[in-house]
Structures are given as structure tokens and as C-alpha cells.
Amino acid sequence: MVLIGAWPASAQGTTEIEKGKQLFLGMCSRCHGVEGGGGEGPNLNRPVLSHAPDDPALTAVIRDGIPDRGMPKVRRFTDAELHAMVVYIRSLSQNTAVAVTGNLEKGMAVYQRSGCSSCHIINGEGGSLGPELTSIGAHRAPDYLRQAIVDPAATLPRGVMAFPGHGFSEFLPVRVVTRDGREVRGVRVNEDSFTIQVRDAGNQLYSFRKADLQQLDKQIGKSLMPDYKSKISGSDLDDLVAYLSSLGGAK
Amino acid sequence: MRMQRFGLLLICAALSAYAQVPYQRIAGADNNPGAWVTYSGNYQAQRYSQLDQINRQNVTQLKPTWVYQMRNPGIVETSPIVADGVMYITEPPSTATALDLHTGRPLWTYTPNIPQDVIIIGSPPVNRGVAILDNTVFFGTVNCHLIALDAKSGIVRWDVAVDDNKKGYYVTGAPLAIEGKIIVGVSGAETGIRGFLDAYDAKTGKRVWRTWTVPGPGDAGVESWGGTSFQHGGGSTWVTGSYDPDLHLVYWGTGNPAPDWNDDTRPGDNLYTCSLLAMDADTGKIKWHFQFTPHDVHDWDATQVPILFDADVKGRRRKVVSMANRNGFYYVLDRQTGEFLAGAPYVKQTWTDGLDAKGRPFARRDADPKVEGTLVYPAILGGANWWSPSYSPKTHLFYQNTREMAGIYYKGDAEYKDGTAYAGGGGETKNGDDAYGAIRALESTTGKLRWEFKLLTPSMNGLLSTGGGLVFGGSEEGNFFALDAETGKPLWELQLGAAVRSPPVSFLIDGKQQIAVTAGSSLFVFGLP
Numbered sequence: 001m002v003l004i005g006a007w008p009a010s011a012q013g014t015t016e017i018e019k020g021k022q023l024f025l026g027m028c029s030r031c032h033g034v035e036g037g038g039g040e041g042p043n044l045n046r047p048v049l050s051h052a053p054d055d056p057a058l059t060a061v062i063r064d065g066i067p068d069r070g071m072p073k074v075r076r077f078t079d080a081e082l083h084a085m086v087v088y089i090r091s092l093s094q095n096t097a098v099a100v101t102g103n104l105e106k107g108m109a110v111y112q113r114s115g116c117s118s119c120h121i122i123n124g125e126g127g128s129l130g131p132e133l134t135s136i137g138a139h140r141a142p143d144y145l146r147q148a149i150v151d152p153a154a155t156l157p158r159g160v161m162a163f164p165g166h167g168f169s170e171f172l173p174v175r176v177v178t179r180d181g182r183e184v185r186g187v188r189v190n191e192d193s194f195t196i197q198v199r200d201a202g203n204q205l206y207s208f209r210k211a212d213l214q215q216l217d218k219q220i221g222k223s224l225m226p227d228y229k230s231k232i233s234g235s236d237l238d239d240l241v242a243y244l245s246s247l248g249g250a251k
Numbered sequence: 252m253r254m255q256r257f258g259l260l261l262i263c264a265a266l267s268a269y270a271q272v273p274y275q276r277i278a279g280a281d282n283n284p285g286a287w288v289t290y291s292g293n294y295q296a297q298r299y300s301q302l303d304q305i306n307r308q309n310v311t312q313l314k315p316t317w318v319y320q321m322r323n324p325g326i327v328e329t330s331p332i333v334a335d336g337v338m339y340i341t342e343p344p345s346t347a348t349a350l351d352l353h354t355g356r357p358l359w360t361y362t363p364n365i366p367q368d369v370i371i372i373g374s375p376p377v378n379r380g381v382a383i384l385d386n387t388v389f390f391g392t393v394n395c396h397l398i399a400l401d402a403k404s405g406i407v408r409w410d411v412a413v414d415d416n417k418k419g420y421y422v423t424g425a426p427l428a429i430e431g432k433i434i435v436g437v438s439g440a441e442t443g444i445r446g447f448l449d450a451y452d453a454k455t456g457k458r459v460w461r462t463w464t465v466p467g468p469g470d471a472g473v474e475s476w477g478g479t480s481f482q483h484g485g486g487s488t489w490v491t492g493s494y495d496p497d498l499h500l501v502y503w504g505t506g507n508p509a510p511d512w513n514d515d516t517r518p519g520d521n522l523y524t525c526s527l528l529a530m531d532a533d534t535g536k537i538k539w540h541f542q543f544t545p546h547d548v549h550d551w552d553a554t555q556v557p558i559l560f561d562a563d564v565k566g567r568r569r570k571v572v573s574m575a576n577r578n579g580f581y582y583v584l585d586r587q588t589g590e591f592l593a594g595a596p597y598v599k600q601t602w603t604d605g606l607d608a609k610g611r612p613f614a615r616r617d618a619d620p621k622v623e624g625t626l627v628y629p630a631i632l633g634g635a636n637w638w639s640p641s642y643s644p645k646t647h648l649f650y651q652n653t654r655e656m657a658g659i660y661y662k663g664d665a666e667y668k669d670g671t672a673y674a675g676g677g678g679e680t681k682n683g684d685d686a687y688g689a690i691r692a693l694e695s696t697t698g699k700l701r702w703e704f705k706l707l708t709p710s711m712n713g714l715l716s717t718g719g720g721l722v723f724g725g726s727e728e729g730n731f732f733a734l735d736a737e738t739g740k741p742l743w744e745l746q747l748g749a750a751v752r753s754p755p756v757s758f759l760i761d762g763k764q765q766i767a768v769t770a771g772s773s774l775f776v777f778g779l780p
Contacts, residue, residue, distance in 0.1 A: 026623035026661060027679070075677020076441075078664040158683060167682030192728035193707045194744045211741075220684045 020088025023081060027074045036092040038141025040158070041071065045092040050138060058086050069139070070158070100142050100242050102235065107243025110236045114228065122247065129187070129203055130171060130225060131157060137247040145244045149232060152223040173224045174198055176208060177215040187224055272334050272383045274430040278496050284718075285759035287333040290380055290425040291639060292756065295559035296493035298641040299716050300757035304764035305779060306719035310733045310743045313777045316765055317355035321772040322346075326752060330380040330425060330639070330713070331767050331774070332388075333758040337402070338767070339383060340774065341425075344376035345392035347400060352760055355776065359405030361398075369394045370419050370670045373441030379491070379637070379753075380425035382433060384453050389433045391422025397435050397449075399456060409456035413437060419444050419670050424489045427501070429532055432459055434501060436488025440524075440552070443509040443673030446486030448501075448528070450535060460535035464488060464505045464523050472522035480517040483667050485509030486524040490554040490637045495570070498587060500529045500538060502559070502572055506552035510665035512620040513675025520545035525553045527574065529589060539589030543576045545611065548619050549602065549660055550678065551578040551633055558642045558649065562696050564592045573695060575640055575651040577633030578602070581698030582610065595698035597691060598634035598653050602627050620660035620676050630658030630686075631678030632709070639713030639754040641722065642695060646736050649695040650722050654709035656686035682708075690714065690724050692739060702739035713754025715766070725751020729770055747775060 025034070031041030038044070051066055052058035059082050065073035077085075111117070117126035120133045136145065148155040159168040172188040176198060186200035196216065198206045201224070210216060232240060272288050280286075280293040284301040291298045305313065321327055325343030332339040337358065338350045348360040371393050381390040387408055388400045394416045399408040413435060414420040419442025426435040432450045440446065446464040451457065464486035466472040473481055485508045492503035505528060508514075508521040525544035528537050544551050557574045564571060564583060572586040579600035583593040591610030603612040618627045634653050641650040658678045665675030680686075688706035693699065704724075712725040721742070722734045731751055732744040749771025756767050765778045 022622050023663075026621070072679065074679050075661050075663065076672050076674050078666060078672075081664055167684075167686070169684050172684075191707055192746070193705070193726050193730050194732070194741070195746075218684075 020084035102238030102242030107239035152225040173219040175217040294494040301718040303718035341378040382426040382428040384428035438489040440485030443483030462535035475519040477518040504553040510675030579634040620662040624659040630656040641714040641716040643716040657681040712751040715755035
């Protein structure tokens with residue numbers, strides 16, 4: 001590969017940036033947002049990227065992905081294509097990052113009084129039915145977090161692990177009725193072509209053979225998390241988003 | 252003293268009988284279902300075992316006979332060869348091993364020196380198995396050698412370089428042994444190789460013929476490339492083909508044109524990529540070709556196993572060859588002439604408006620890759636790929652593990668440089684809740700769906716059908732299972748703990764039927780108690 005040093009965007013002319021932008025729009029913007037504003041993936045319009053402190057590291061991330069964090073190796077790139085994307089992504093840091101307006105101290109209080117910790121763990125504390133949030137601010141952009149609060153089903157995380165499967169809805173709500181009429185509602189933990197493992201709202205684990213079930217209802221597009229649209233709004237919502245965005249994990 | 256001499260005689264008799272697999276035995280494989288002497292079980296590549304001890308009634312009683320753990324990490328795609336009390340396998344990336352059939356204990360193992368800077372672009376460093384002929388075992392390596400080993404000891408008889416790995420040539424497929432010759436194909440279209448199929452003298456390792464899958468200057472078909480793009484035109488040959496001893500023709504599929512997703516430099520049909528070639532077994536001369544995907548831009552290699560059978564099609568009994576192609580269509584061709592007889596999609600596809608009367612697709616150019624991406628069904632691995640289908644002469648059904656998934660195809664830059672990627676873009680698979688796999692039983696003369704058994708996710712394992720009325724298959728999540736060959740109903744299943752990637756085979760140990768398959772880095776042999 002070509003070693004890429006620090007590259008001032010201005011020296012590259014617009015062609016290189018335009019080429020990088022075109023590649024970025026096709027392959028990266030779905031998760032990282034148009035102009036790198038972030039979304040399901042972190043925003044890239046900031047001076048320091050945690051997995052890509054320098055250009056060789058950024059090149060490696062684009063080339064190889066970060067599979068266990070959901071960043072795929074999209075396709076094979078030529079050195080010139082890699083270079084154009086690096087130049088473009090670096091140019092984004094000159095844009096103004098999305099301003100987070102809320103107060104994170106107040107947001108922490110909103111988090112605590114709204115019962116979030118009954119299903120989410122932050123720094124080891126809380127219930128484990130939903131996803132851990134200890135470092136959520138490093139992985140999701142503020143707008144995405146806002147939507148996850150007011151419309152959780154629209155932002156179900158897509159699986160990055162080998163199970164239940166790459167790209168699968170994680171925390172998928174399922175309803176199971178056994179042949180003897182027993183009903184279990186919960187989230188899918190894992191599944192294969194013959195069996196499914198489920199955790200219910202009481203965090204109890206069940207394992208079923210599909211052949212033994214009367215009904216298996218996979219509620220794709222839904223979330224067990226209630227929507228907080230009517231419960232958290234206005235400045236409370238801004239504050240909660242600010243608090244969650246500040247969670248960068250253990251330093 | 253007398254007893255000892257008698258014992259010695261027995262040993263000599265046993266030794267001379269050990270792993271004798273003459274050509275006639277492979278040609279008559281159907282008469283000896285206790286062994287598994289060629290990649291797909293017989294030259295027709297049907298991956299069908301006549302054994303019927305394990306059947307619909309007793310398959311639920313299957314138990315492990317033994318398990319062998321591969322010593323090297325890596326993806327296992329080997330299809331075992333079984334003859335005379337020995338199982339021959341390959342382990343990733345390029346190791347050949349012989350196992351005692353009664354216990355799974357290794358008898359010998361051979362690993363060639365693979366250079367640190369070996370070039371493997373376009374696939375993981377896998378190996379799909381050995382070929383056997385007389386007393387010799389043959390396998391290919393990731394640095395593009397073909398090696399002949401003494402079947403009893405694993406000692407090298409000969410070792411030849413098939414071609415230059417520095418240019419990206421490598422071998423992953425199992426060779427095919429025919430009378431006196433070993434046929435081997437190559438990988439490397441993602442580095443812009445010019446593809447070929449080779450035949451070597453089994454005794455000496457001397458090359459007998461080479462058939463270029465991409466024509467050279469002055470050859471017929473070179474005008475289908477434009478300029479000099481044929482020089483790096485791809486057309487690999489990485490999955491084992493089939494053979495008709497009566498017609499004396501070898502059938503072999505060819506891979507994608509290079510660069511895969513950027514067609515700027517290669518206007519035209521790009522012969523003979525994404526094609527099935529019928530070649531004279533003595534000379535390699537192409538008797539006919541059928542191009543499934545002219546001017547491919549999605550990496551839809553035709554490197555699937557071509558299955559041979561005889562059937563009534565279009566009003567008369569014919570010798571046919573069929574293939575569930577990566578492009579999503581099932582094809583039936585007359586294998587004497589290459590005439591197109593039938594073709595139908597067996598998975599969702601959006602890249603063509605169908606096939607014309609000669610089987611040529613009406614390709615939609617709006618499905619071509621773009622820099623910003625183009626959503627197309629099927630996804631990059633296709634509706635089917637290298638994993639073996641199966642044909643049962645009992646049910647006349649063609650069994651295929653299929654993938655229902657969309658992909659996004661990107662066009663990118665392509666610049667040829669020896670031994671580097673020359674792909675011009677790539678594909679992203681739309682994994683997730685909507686994608687799934689299915690074991691499908693197709694009517695073998697039409698491709699019409701008879702039944703399907705759905706899988707949670709698309710998988711990559713081959714199938715085996717048996718005289719016991721069963722189809723064995725596996726899943727990406729580690730399920731190994733048996734389906735009713737007539738209805739697709741699941742009859743037995745066991746979680747093996749890792750993706751099943753190799754095709755199952757069947758054989759006898761002491762007169763008792765066994766089924767072998769790999770999952771993760773383990774090889775399992777199952778039998779009845």
C-alpha cells in the first residue's frame with residue numbers, strides 16, 4: 001500500500017475531494033451521515049477520530065473495516081480510492097459538528113428519574129434487558145440517540161456479531177406459543193434454523209425447538225422499549241441526549 | 252513359523268490391495284457405493300450415494316462414529332475421498348492428510364513449503380479436497396502447485412508449478428482424475444489472471460494440455476474483448492467439473508471476467524468467461540461452450556458443479572448437463588451439443604428481464620455497478636456458488652442450497668499490476684432480517700420448484716442425496732440435518748457448533764453406512780449405532 005502522511009486538504013485541489021465525496025456518499029453516508037454528520041455510525045466531522053488518529057490508521061479502517069463494531073469492509077479499494085476518501089473525510093473536520101445544546105448534568109437526572117436504568121447498564125449499574133449504554137456517545141450520533149428515545153423501533157440496532165447474525169435486528173421482540181398453549185414474550189437472544197433462545201421481561205432465559213411451537217411471531221420493526229415521545233420532551237430531551245452523547249466509555 | 256509366514260502373506264495381500272483406485276473404478280463408482288473416489292462421488296458429479304441403510308425411518312438414530320480436529324486454523328471446505336479403509340482430506344490452506352477410516356487417527360500428513368509472501372486475492376485460503384488415481388493422491392496448493400503423493404505414505408511422487416503465483420494464480424479446487432490424467436483449475440480472476448484449465452500426466456506430472464478460457468491473439472473469440480483486455484481477462488476455473496467417459500468430454504465452469512465490476516476496458520461478451528466449456532479429454536480442445544452471463548459485471552462466476560444425467564427433454568431422450576448458476580438461473584443443456592434446452596430463475600433476481608430462446612439473458616444495464624452503488628438481487632455470492640448441488644436418480648430432483656439476498660454493487664478504479672487486486676469495485680451484502688437461505692428441490696429438466704426447506708440465513712454448504720431417500724445439508728449456524736428427499740420435511744438435526752461449509756459424502760465402514768461432513772475445524776463421521 002501507499003503510505004499516506006498528513007495531507008493538507010487545500011493542497012489536493014477539489015478533484016480529489018470530489019472523488020472521495022462520491023465514494024463516501026455511495027458507501028459510507030448511510031451510517032455516517034451525509035457530510036459525515038453521523039447516525040447509526042459515529043459522526044466523522046470532528047478533528048480526532050477514535051479509531052483513526054492519523055491518516056494511515058484511517059486508511060486501514062476504510063480498507064479493513066472494524067467488523068466487531070459494525071463497520072464493514074465494504075469492498076476492495078485501489079490506493080488512489082483510499083487516498084481520496086481519506087482526504088475527503090479529513091476535510092469534513094473543518095465543518096462545524098452538530099451542536100449539542102442540552103445540559104448533561106440535568107440529562108443524567110432525566111435518565112435516572114425516567115427509569116432508563118431498569119433496562120440499560122451504564123458503568124456496570126442497571127438492568128440488562130436492553131443494550132448497554134456505557135460508551136454509546138462514541139458510537140451513535142446525537143440525532144440517532146434522540147430518535148431512539150422518541151421512536152425506539154425506528155432505530156433497532158443491526159447486529160454486528162456472528163449471532164444472531166450480521167445485520168439482524170438485535171433485541172428483536174418475539175412472541176412464542178408452545179404446543180401446550182404456554183405464551184412467552186421477550187427478546188431474541190439467538191436463533192438457528194431449528195431452535196430459538198429468548199429472554200423475557202423478567203430476564204428469564206428460554207430455549208425452544210421450533211418444531212415444538214404452535215406460533216413464533218418475530219416482530220421485525222418493533223421494539224420492547226416503550227417510546228418516550230410523550231414523557232420526555234423539550235429541554236429534558238435535549239439534556240438526555242447531551243448526557244448520552246457524553247458517554248464515551250472508560251477512559 | 253508356518254503361522255508367521257501365513258501372516259506375512261496376508262499383510263502383503265492387504266498392502267497390494269491398499270488404495271488401488273484405477274480409472275475403471277472411478278468410472279464405475281456407482282457400482283461401488285461403499286467408497287467415495289472422486290470429488291462429487293461419480294463423474295456425473297451427482298453427489299448421490301446409493302447407500303440406503305440410513306433412511307427416513309432410522310435417521311434419527313445417527314450418532315458420531317468419530318471426530319477429527321484439523322490442526323491448522325482456517326475455513327474448511329474439503330470434500331473427503333474414501334477408499335479401502337482410508338479417508339483422504341485436505342486441511343487449510345494446503346495440507347493433505349490420510350485418516351484411518353475406522354478411527355479417524357492420522358496415517359500421514361503432508362504440508363508443502365508455502366512462501367510467506369504467497370498471493371491469495373479473491374477468496375480465503377481454502378482447499379476443497381484431493382483426487383485419487385491408482386496409488387497416488389493429488390492436490391493443489393495456494394502457491395499454485397499440483398502435488399502428487401504416494402497414497403500409502405504421503406511421500407511426494409512429483410510436484411509441479413501450475414503457474415506463477417506472483418501473478419495471482421492459486422489453486423483451491425480439488426483436481427479431477429480421469430484416465431491417466433489429472434485435471435486442475437486455477438483461481439485468481441480478482442488479480443487479472445488469464446484463466447486456463449490444465450491436464451497433467453498422472454505418472455510424471457508432465458502437462459498434457461492447457462486450454463485457455465480467455466482466447467489469445469488470433470484465436471476465435473478474442474474480438475469479444477476489445478483491445479488487449481483479454482490479456483488480464485480472468486476466467487478462472489476453481490471448482491471441480493464433471494466428465495462423460497462415453498462422449499470423452501470434460502465439463503468445466505469458468506469464472507468472471509476481470510476487472511470484476513468495472514467493464515470500461517472490456518466491451519463485448521468476454522468469451523469464455525462465466526461459461527460452461529465441454530472439452531475433449533485427450534486434447535482439451537473446446538467442443539462447445541455456453542456462456543451463461545455474457546459481459547458479466549457482478550462477479551457471477553459459472554464455477555458451479557455441472558451435473559450430468561439423462562432425461563426426456565423437448566420430445567426425446569437426451570444426455571444433458573445442468574447447473575444452478577451463480578446468476579440466479581437454473582440451466583439445462585444438451586451435453587453433446589451445448590444446445591440450450593431450459594432455463595428458469597431459482598432465486599429472486601433483478602439483473603435481467605429473462606432469457607431468450609437460446610438462453611442468453613436480456614441483461615438490464617441499469618443493474619450495472621455504479622460508484623454510488625446499485626441494489627441488485629442476488630447478492631455477490633449469487634443464488635448458488637461453489638457449494639455442491641446434488642441430483643438423485645431416484646427422485647429426478649436437483650437439490651441446491653440457495654441464497655435469497657440483495658447486494659449493493661459498486662464500480663471502482665481498476666489498474667493492472669502483477670499480483671495485486673484488479674477488481675474495479677466490489678459488492679456489499681444486505682445481510683439481515685430479510686435475507687434467508689433455502690434448500691430447494693428443483694425439477695431437473697425445468698428448474699421448477701418442487702419443495703424448499705428454509706434456512707435462517709443464507710449458507711455455503713453442499714448437499715448429498717442418498718438411496719435412503721434423504722438429503723443431507725448444513726447451515727451457517729451449525730445445524731447439520733437430514734430432509735426427506737421427496738418432501739423436504741426435516742427428519743433429523745444436530746447442532747455441530749460452527750458453520751457447515753463442506754459438502755457431505757457417504758461410504759461404508761465394515762459394511763455400515765456413514766455420513767461425513769465438516770463444521771468449523773472439525774470433521775464428523777456419523778453412523779447408526
